[in-house]
Amino acid sequence: MSDQQSFAQSVQAKAREIAKEDFDQARTLVKDAATSRAWLYPIKGIVYFAIHRDLWKPLLSRLLPHLALSVSVVAGMFVFTYIPQLSILVFVNGPVAVVTTVLLVLNESSTIVNIISRNFLIQDALLDTFDGTLVAKNETGVVSEGRQLKSGGDSIQRLGKILKSPFEKFSPKALIRYIMYLPLNFIPIVGTVLFILMQGRGRGNMVHGRYFQLKKWSSSQISSWLHQHRGPYTAFGTVATLLEMIPFASIFFSFTNTVGAALWAADIEAKDTSMTSTTAPELRDTAKKAQ
Known part of the structure; x- marks a missing residue:
């Protein structure tokens, strides 16, 4: 056997090994995502x-400005980008390009709306919603680490002065990652699914930013927690992403997803994560170590 043949076989064996590792990791991620039931939140x-x-x-305090923004962005994106992107995707996706292009434009529109809205329109409102949900779930001890609480009134009326800055806004890194993964849409059907899953993973990593802040976790503690529970957070983020892709209803789902994230945080605090028996203990043990 020649050296070239031996080298080629070595490369093929290594490629198969890497592919198997990636497949096993993906299978584990999907299994964890499904069994965690985090997608229910x-x-x-x-x-x-x-x-x-x-x-x-x-x-309600932010509804009209956000709807005006959403209508403008979605309409503009379909008018100016649908046909150009369809003309490209039709060569790789065939007839289903009509559907995948719609999903792509909606996802792009959702991203643009989220960047603008979360940074300029609804940041404080989402913060109040997250904290208010925790108060409604009687997690006042956690909320008091980040803001003053008043006595009496409903869960929103009890929210006082913010003592800690809000959770992280849409980061430049997230935008860069979004642009990097756009070419996945050129792969028929599977590529669009993978693209949404990748967006869901990034979205999931952000949902508990406020919770981690209130718990005073360090960057290393947060990274460790997210790494150990990639499946659940990807599951939550994927469902949240799909909901927020719905035209003109994205603001409603932005708030309900925030409520869902707060409910999840409250369950973690109460050691009742609605996970399976194999996942819940891991979450509890990690929470204890991270504190």
Whole structure:
């Protein structure tokens, strides 16, 4: 056997080994995401928000400006970018490009709206919603680490002066990562699914920014927690991303997803994460170590 053949076989064996590792990691991630049931929290957020009228106040205070922004962005994106992107995707996706391009434009529009809205329109309102949900769940001890609380009134009326700055806004790193993964949409169907999953993973990593802040966790503690629970946070983030892609309803789901994230945080505090029996103990042990 020649040296070239031996080298080629060595490269192929290494490639198969790497592919198997990546597949096993992906399979583990999907299994953890499914069994954690964290994907239910965005749905729980919708239900909880619907029956707790006091949590509507922050949303109602920002509704009209956000809707105006959403209409402008979505309409503009479809007018100016749908046809150009369709003309490209049709060559790789075939007839389904009509659908995948719609999903792509909606995702792009959602990203633009989120960047503008979260930085300039609804940041404080989302903060009030998160803290207000924790107060409604009787987690006042946690909330008091980040803001003053008043006595009497509903969960929103009890929120006083903010003592710690709000959770992280949409970061430049997230935008760069979004642009990097856009080419995945050129892969028929699977690529669009992977793109949304990647967006969901990034979205999931941000949902408990306020909670980590209130718990006074260090950057290393946060990184360790997120790394050990990539599956649950990816599951939450993916469902949240899909909901926020719905045109003109994205602001509603931004708030319900925030409620869902707060409910999850409250369950972690109460050591009742609604996880499976194999995942919940890990979450509890990690929470104890991180504190």
